[in-house]
Amino acid sequence: MNILRTADLKKHYGGPPSGAALVRALDGVDLAVEQGEFVSVVGSSGSGKSTLLHMLGGLDRPTAGSVEISGQPIFAMRDDELTIFRRRHIGFVFQSYNLVPVLTVEENIRLPLELDGSEPDGPFISQVIDLLGLSDRRRSLPNQLSGGQQQRVAIARALAAKPAIVLADEPTGNLDSRGGLDVMGLLKISGERFGQTIVLITHNPQIAQMADRIIRIEDGRIAS
Amino acid sequence: MTGSHDRAIRRVTRRSLKQNRSHTLFTVLAITLSAAMISAVCGFAASGRQMVFDFLGQDVMEAQLYSATVYTVAAVFGAILVATSIIIASNAFRASAGERTRQFGLLGAVGATRKQISAAVVYEGVFLCALGIPLGLLVGNAIHLAGAGIVDALFGEVNAARMVHGANGASELHFIYVFSWPATALAVVVSFATVLISAWLPARQASRVSPIDAIRQTRPSPASAQSVQLSPLTRRLFGCEGGLAAKYAKRHRRSYRATVTALAISVILFIAVSFFASGMERSMAAALPYAGVTAGAEYIAAEDRRLPPPVSARVADRLAEYPGAVIHLEETTEDGQALTVWLAETDDVAGFRAYARSVLDQVIGAPSAGEYRLNTYDASQITAGQRAIMLAVRLFAYGFVALLTLIAVTNVISTVVTNLRLRQREFALLRGIGMSKRNFSRMLGYESLLSSARALLYGIPLGSALAYILYKGFMGSVEFGFAYPWTAVGISVLGVLVIVFAATWIAQGRIRRLNVIEALQE
Numbered sequence: 001m002n003i004l005r006t007a008d009l010k011k012h013y014g015g016p017p018s019g020a021a022l023v024r025a026l027d028g029v030d031l032a033v034e035q036g037e038f039v040s041v042v043g044s045s046g047s048g049k050s051t052l053l054h055m056l057g058g059l060d061r062p063t064a065g066s067v068e069i070s071g072q073p074i075f076a077m078r079d080d081e082l083t084i085f086r087r088r089h090i091g092f093v094f095q096s097y098n099l100v101p102v103l104t105v106e107e108n109i110r111l112p113l114e115l116d117g118s119e120p121d122g123p124f125i126s127q128v129i130d131l132l133g134l135s136d137r138r139r140s141l142p143n144q145l146s147g148g149q150q151q152r153v154a155i156a157r158a159l160a161a162k163p164a165i166v167l168a169d170e171p172t173g174n175l176d177s178r179g180g181l182d183v184m185g186l187l188k189i190s191g192e193r194f195g196q197t198i199v200l201i202t203h204n205p206q207i208a209q210m211a212d213r214i215i216r217i218e219d220g221r222i223a224s
Numbered sequence: 225m226t227g228s229h230d231r232a233i234r235r236v237t238r239r240s241l242k243q244n245r246s247h248t249l250f251t252v253l254a255i256t257l258s259a260a261m262i263s264a265v266c267g268f269a270a271s272g273r274q275m276v277f278d279f280l281g282q283d284v285m286e287a288q289l290y291s292a293t294v295y296t297v298a299a300v301f302g303a304i305l306v307a308t309s310i311i312i313a314s315n316a317f318r319a320s321a322g323e324r325t326r327q328f329g330l331l332g333a334v335g336a337t338r339k340q341i342s343a344a345v346v347y348e349g350v351f352l353c354a355l356g357i358p359l360g361l362l363v364g365n366a367i368h369l370a371g372a373g374i375v376d377a378l379f380g381e382v383n384a385a386r387m388v389h390g391a392n393g394a395s396e397l398h399f400i401y402v403f404s405w406p407a408t409a410l411a412v413v414v415s416f417a418t419v420l421i422s423a424w425l426p427a428r429q430a431s432r433v434s435p436i437d438a439i440r441q442t443r444p445s446p447a448s449a450q451s452v453q454l455s456p457l458t459r460r461l462f463g464c465e466g467g468l469a470a471k472y473a474k475r476h477r478r479s480y481r482a483t484v485t486a487l488a489i490s491v492i493l494f495i496a497v498s499f500f501a502s503g504m505e506r507s508m509a510a511a512l513p514y515a516g517v518t519a520g521a522e523y524i525a526a527e528d529r530r531l532p533p534p535v536s537a538r539v540a541d542r543l544a545e546y547p548g549a550v551i552h553l554e555e556t557t558e559d560g561q562a563l564t565v566w567l568a569e570t571d572d573v574a575g576f577r578a579y580a581r582s583v584l585d586q587v588i589g590a591p592s593a594g595e596y597r598l599n600t601y602d603a604s605q606i607t608a609g610q611r612a613i614m615l616a617v618r619l620f621a622y623g624f625v626a627l628l629t630l631i632a633v634t635n636v637i638s639t640v641v642t643n644l645r646l647r648q649r650e651f652a653l654l655r656g657i658g659m660s661k662r663n664f665s666r667m668l669g670y671e672s673l674l675s676s677a678r679a680l681l682y683g684i685p686l687g688s689a690l691a692y693i694l695y696k697g698f699m700g701s702v703e704f705g706f707a708y709p710w711t712a713v714g715i716s717v718l719g720v721l722v723i724v725f726a727a728t729w730i731a732q733g734r735i736r737r738l739n740v741i742e743a744l745q746e
Binding site for chain 2: 059060079083101107
């Protein structure tokens with residue numbers, strides 16, 4: 001079953017009304033990802049891979065085309081509906097961690113659930129925290145953690161709501177190669193353990209190799 | 225949204241407020257002062273109404289009219305206060321908007337709806353008000369109590385002079401502290417609304433930024449390299465640090481603008497309100513001439529027996545021979561009677577009266593058969609009464625200026641501190657690539673100079689314009705020319721420099737102690 005499907009997805013910047021040169025960040029992307037699959041998207045800087053991920057996660061609206069997650073066309077929703085859909089069905093891991101600095105590790109992990117007002121699954125969250133090796137860091141603040149640890153908190157946060165899909169944007173970009181491989185290993189293990197679908201963006205071939213499938217993107221189109 | 229939905233939002237807001245302690249503190253201080261002033265104005269209005277009703281009786285048409293006047297004056301002062309508070313407080317909130325933009329973006333990315341983000345703003349406002357408004361009410365009532373005490377003491381002199389006559393034989397004015405629930409409720413509602421509007425304006429902007437932009441912290445309008453090009457003169461005059469300061473000012477117009485706006489508003493208000501205060505003082509002085517007069521002599525007769533000018537002049541000359549006396553001569557017609565008055569400024573009232581009596585008798589001749597009357601009298605009490613009224617007016621006017629300035633100053637400090645805190649990373653970077661503490665101080669010094677100069681550039685003309693508008697609107701009827709408020713302008717130039725440099729110096733201490741590596745990693 002396809003958990004994620006895009007049809008002729010386009011995102012253009014600039015162009016006639018603004019007077020700036022037209023940039024086709026995405027120029028007709030058709031993509032399908034199956035339940036439980038671990039897909040990596042590779043491409044050079046400016047190839048449009050981050051833009052693609054933002055579209056997949058509903059963080060930005062496309063110029064044309066559609067994105068369906070679990071069979072639901074997400075851009076048919078109003079902004080707030082989309083936000084609520086996002087927090088229930090999509091987990092994000094960003095390159096720059098993006099933890100809320102004033103909240104502890106555990107509070108950061110529970111944040112999406114609390115925003116949703118849903119009852120957090122305590123045992124599940126403990127399981128995630130254990131798996132990611134954060135058990136003795138529950139009460140720490142993000143700035144007391146190393147980069148790798150912060151990224152693990154971000155992964156735990158993405159998994160906490162048991163989303164349909166986890167989207168990771170260069171999660172290892174700010175880490176050294178050792179830390180990067182650790183984080184990747186944990187991402188892959190937790191994906192398998194909890195049956196998660198993961199789409200990962202990277203420009204690092206070694207990292208990309210860890211996925212089940214590699215999608216190459218060039219000039220806003222899928223190359224292979 | 226139910227309460228449980230927003231628990232996380234409330235927690236984030238509370239922790240952020242706790243972490244930005246100095247900003248929170250200054251914002252609470254600003255709210256306290258605004259609430260205090262609004263509550264004091266409401267309280268004075270209540271006291272004024274009470275005074276009018278006690279003096280004239282509640283049912284009299286005039287009393288209703290006078291109390292309406294009291295309310296109008298209170299409403300004008302209140303409106304100035306509310307407008308100032310909104311501009312100033314929203315500016316303080318805007319200064320931290322950069323940080324809020326990022327936080328809202330983070331929350332948005334993990335699934336906070338716009339409604340929840342608005343809830344964060346409302347909660348922040350409620351939290352700050354919960355601290356600031358009760359404190360403000362206490363301070364406001366203290367100001368009201370003290371002010372009423374002083375004014376009532378001044379009225380004691382007016383009452384002693386028996387200058388006023390009310391209904392039912394009332395001849396004493398009393399301005400007493402009255403606690404009024406409606407006034408208190410009004411102060412609470414107005415202060416709360418002020419804070420919410422102030423928080424809402426910048427937050428609405430911040431919540432519109434898309435999560436990605438907020439996370440990346442891309443500036444909405446990045447300046448092009450061309451536009452931050454400086455003239456070689458700046459570099460020559462102020463060196464590398466000056467160049468950096470000027471570039472920062474050009475590139476980060478937004479955060480820089482918060483400080484400049486805060487300063488400019490303070491300058492505008494200071495110039496306009498002190499002009500207004502001195503104008504009030506002068507129109508009072510015009511209405512109550514010869515403030516130094518302590519004694520008088522008069523000639524009263526039927527209209528056709530007016531005193532010939534040479535005679536009254538001769539009397540004036542003779543009276544002026546009394547040691548230390550200054551004489552003012554006035555001739556009027558009142559109720560069909562001709563009146564010639566010689567007013568004297570003298571320290572020895574009794575001696576002057578005796579001397580004046582003899583002069584009048586000598587020059588005009590002792591009255592016979594009631595064709596005219598000659599009189600001398602003691603005017604010292606009346607003068608004291610007039611002085612008391614003027615002092616009361618001056619107290620109100622300059623007290624208002626002082627408190628308004630205080631609100632503005634707290635705001636300036638809070639924007640400067642916030643601005644510098646938000647730039648910690650940039651500072652750490654500069655230190656990291658080899659800027660010495662000395663260079664750093666110089667750079668901040670130039671920045672202070674730049675923002676002061678820009679604030680004065682806007683503040684002085686606008687403040688003067690506002691002063692002129694006030695002059696046209698309020699004082700057109702009173703006879704005196706427009707005097708440019710030079711003193712106020714001078715004080716504001718000095719004040720701006722002192723405040724900006726002091727605030728920067730205080731905030732800088734913290735940044736100097738900053739660990740470069742930690743700040744860069746943050």
